[in-house]
Amino acid sequence: MxxxxxxxxxxxxxxxxxxxxxxxxxxxxxxxxxxxxxAPAFDKVVVAQVLEVVKHPDADRLNVCQVDIGSGTPQQIVCGAPNVAAGLKVPCALPGAELPGDFRIKIAKVRGIESSGMLCSAKELGIAEEASGLLILPADAPVGQSIRQYLELDDxxxxxxxxxxxxxxxxxxxxxxxxxxxxGVATNLPVVAEVPASIADRRAIALDAPVACPLYFGRVVKGVDAKALTPEWMKRRLERSGIRAISALVDITNYVMLELGQPLHVFDDAKLEGAVHARLARPAEKLLLLNEQTAAVDADVLMISDDAKPLAMAGIMGGEESGVTLETRDLFLESAFFAPAAIAGRARRYGFASDAAHRFERGVDFGGTRRAIERATQLILEICGGQAGPVVEAKAELPARQPVRLRTARAEKVLGVPLGSERIAGIFRGLALQFTQQGDDFLVTPPSWRFDMEIEEDLIEEIARLVGYDNIPSPAPRARMAMLRQPEAQRPAYRIRQMLADRGYQEVVNFAFVDTAWETDFAGKTDEADRIRLANPIASQMAVMRSTLFGGLISNLLTNLKRKQGRVRLFEVGRVFRRDTEATPVSGFAQPWRLGGLAYGTALPEGWADGGRKVDFFDVKGDLEALLLPAEAVFERLTHPALHPGRAARILLDGREIGCVGELHPEWVQKYDLPVAPILFELDFSALKQIVVPVYGEVSNFPPVVRDLAVVVDQDIALQSILEGLKPVLSSLVRDIQLFDLYVGKGVPENKKSLAFRIVMQDTQRTLQDSEVDAVVQQIASELAQKFDAERRA
The missing domain is CATH 3.30.56.10 (Phenylalanyl-tRNA Synthetase; Chain B, domain 1)
Incomplete structure (x- = not known):
């Protein structure tokens, strides 16, 4: 505004x-x-009248002018403006004047002829960006008066x-x-008297959609001069409010809108047929608007029409065919109240905006609708002449103004300042709010111009505004502080983030609403019922809620690759969303926290000792195992829509699946134009926070015994299953058992593989005997033979 x-x-x-x-x-x-x-600062510029214009003897584009500046003696001024002419009144900068741009006027000779000043354009005075000639002033401008005073430039x-x-x-x-x-200063609000009808002409009004348009005033005005000039004072106020002056009738409606807040519209009465209707659009109805755009109007758009055709999109923009022109002699003036819900969003739907729609969709004072049509009639008769008919009113049920209760004690508690009933009553009177008091409580009825007063907090906000936010003290908060318990078996979230950062990962934060294609590609959600679609997305590529973090991480990777970053390590901690009828706190949806990560490029930063090996599944698996320590996770083969079918695994902790890790599926590597596949992982963040508390173990003073055991097993038997199968039968003497060699080839039968294990044994009380060690190794070999049909290899 x-x-x-x-x-x-x-x-x-x-x-x-x-x-x-x-x-x-x-x-x-x-x-x-x-x-x-x-206007910028300048001085010694006055209203002047050009008395005589003669061509300069030595310059084709210059004129020698005799100018009256109000001093009694005409001044000679050389001027090059193309529109200079005798009789015009224009601004004149006197010698000694300082114009914008540090331009000083002095007496000088121009091509041999003395010039005592300069006739000015609006651009030279700094009140316009461009100008094609001198600023022409009205004929009644007083010669000699300061131009700043005449044009009210000290504004x-x-x-x-x-x-x-x-x-x-x-x-x-x-x-x-x-x-x-x-x-607390008294206001001098405009007093608008009713304009008596001088003719009987009237046009009937019908409210065919009374909920959308419950109030409509109309008036016929005949014999107007549409070519009349808009007064300078009105043009000046409009232009300083950011509205360009167009013609007298249009300028008057814009002026009243700025003055009283009520948008108006003027129709050419000669182009109307029958009654004026406020109705909803009809099927396949179209309207050529004043902005020369033809709108195919939807069924929920409120229209103004006559008995034969549509005239305007109500509260938004008038139609071209019924609009006034400079030839208009008779007009129909409209002033109406349109329900905000009937106007909101309609203009944006058609790709434009208007000052009327901006006001109507927020709520216009329906108590001032009649006043606005009377004010506009006054100005039309004063400026354009004519005769006004009676005001025709059509009225339905207007918005109810429900009283709102305010408790003085509640207001004081919320604002933290003592107020008292008298002070609150004074604030309400100043805001012209009607109220009744019930003890220390107020029952306030919102006025017709306030659509934002519905609950007690709205009234408390009004009190805060009038008291002044800078007058409300801001004392330091006081509270009893207690250290929160941190269970030993729960790891803080920041520690998990720090552990990943220590391993070279950088944290990212992405939007929770994502592209529909990401849900299809990375979560396998091809059914629309599985997706959580937003009712009002901020962009078409952010239409659904994510059920995996993979999409955002791939997008981050693409951004980094465009910036020539060849080695990328990223992680994100955020919520994902899925349908779940038993979920809380939001019924129907679960919102668990997830930790997602991505590794791309070389396994190690570039260096002379590194051969540039690319990161692989096992590098990231090692990162995750370090993250889960001291717990030991189990990795099992997995089929996942986002991951490579042979290079992906689910992660199990204490028998419960907590996430997955794997290489990006080749199809998506190709689709997203990635040079090589990144390694992705996603884990249940709550599971990561629960850790196994370390238990102290006695350090043995006796030497360990190491034995190697090589066995041949079927090639499809996983190492993880072998280690899990041995756990229940391992002797308490076994401290560690690790695979150190895998061999397939000569000497090993087809479809078989040789696995070599290193077994470390130790006791805290004594040195182990060979017989004990051999017995443990034999027990392990027997268990492998029994469970996995393993043959011991010499």
Whole structure:
């Protein structure tokens, strides 16, 4: 919302500077985004009249002018402007004047002829970006008066950044009402008297959609002069509010909208047939709008029409075919209240915006609808002439204003300041809120211009604004502090992050809403019922909630590759989402925490001792095993839609699946144009936080005994199953058993493999005897033969 300070001060004039007023508005919740002068500093520029224009004898494009500057003696000024002519009134910079751009005017000779000043364009005065010639002033401009005073250039333009709930301040009336309430200064709000009808002409109005349009006023005005010039004061106020002056009739409706907050529309009465209807759009209905766009109107769009055709999209934009032109003689003036829900979002749907829609979708004062049509009629008759018919009113059920209860004690507790009933009552009176008191409680009825007062907190906010946010103290919080218990068997989240960072991974944070294709590729969700689709996504590629972290990590990898990063280690801790009718706290959805990671490029940073080996499954498996220590995880073969069918594994901890790890599926490597496949993993974050508490073991003073055992087994038997099978029968003397060799080839039967284990045995009380050691090795060999049909290899 932009407006000039001088216009505001005609309605309310507190004894404050521009900067003080700006600060006061901001602290009351109406943030002043910009405060700027309408013109840069300059002096000694007056209104002048050109008396005579003669061609310069030595220059084709220059003229020698005799100019009256109000001093009694005409001044000679050489001018090159193409539009200079005798009789014009224009700005004249006198000798000694300093114009914007550090340009000083002095008496000088131009091609041999003395010039005592300069006739100015709007650009030279700094009040326009471009100018094709001199700034032509109205014929009644007083010669000799300072141009700053005549054009009111010692003015400031306020630009207020309003929140959507404060539609009442989208007008000078609303802002003046706020300033009066904040400062306690009396307001001089515009008094609008009813314009008596001088003709009987009228047009019937029908509310065919009374919920969407419960109030409509219309009036016929005949014999207007649409070619009349808009007064300079009105053009000046419009332009300083960011609205370009177009024609008198259009300018008047825009002016009333800025002044009172009520959008209006003017139809050419000669183009209307029968009654005016407020109705919903009909099937396949189209309308050519004033912006020359033809809109195929949806069924939920409110339309203004006559008996034969549509005239306008209600509250949004008028139609081209029924609009006024400079030839219009008779007009139909509309002032209506449209329900915010009937207007909201409609303009954006068709790819444009309008000042009317901006106001109607937030809520317009339905108590001032009649006042606006009377004010517009006044201005039309004053500027364009004509005769006005009676105001025709069509009315249905208007929005109910439900009283809201405020408890004084509650307001004081929330704001943390003593208020008292009298002070609160004074604030409500200043805001023109009707209320009744019931002890220390207030029952407040919101006025017709406030659509944002529905609950007690809304009234508390009003009190806070009027008290002033900078007047509410901010004491340091006081509370009893207690150290929270941290179970020994639970690892802090930051520690898990730190462990990954120590192994070269960098943390990323991605959006939880993702591309639908990611859910199909990386989670295998091809059925629409399995996806959690957003009702109102912020972008088409963010339409569903993620059920895996893989998509975001692949996107991060692609971003890094575009920036020539050849070695990438990433991890993310975040929620994923899935349907679950038993989930809490949000019914129907589970939102577990997951830890996802990705490794790409070389196994080690580039260096002279490294051969540039690419990271593989076992590198990342080692990272995960280190992350899970001291617990021992089990890795089993897995089929996963995102991972390579032969290079992926599920991760089990104490028999429970906690995640997966594997190489990206070749199909997705090709689809996402990756040079080589990255290694991905995803784990249940809550499982990672639960750790096995280390148990102290006595350190033996006796030497360990090491034996090697080689066996031949079927090639499809997994090492993990062998180690798990040996655990129940291992002697307490066995400290460790590890595979150190795998051999397939000569000397080993086909479809067989040779596995060599290193067995470490030790006792804390004595040195082991050979017989004991041999017995343990024989026991292990027998168990392998019995469970896995293993043959001992010499």
């Amino acid at each position: 932009k407006f000039s300070e001088s216009w505001l001060r005609t309605l309310v004039d507190p004894q404050l500077t521009s900067e003080e007023l700006s600060h006061l508005l901001t602290m009351a919740g109406l943030e002043v985004e910009d405060l700027s002068p309408v 400031q333009v306020f630009e207020i950044k309003l929140t959507p709930n404060r539609a009442d301040c989208l007008s000078l009336l609303g802002v003046a009402r706020e300033v009066g309430a904040i400062t």
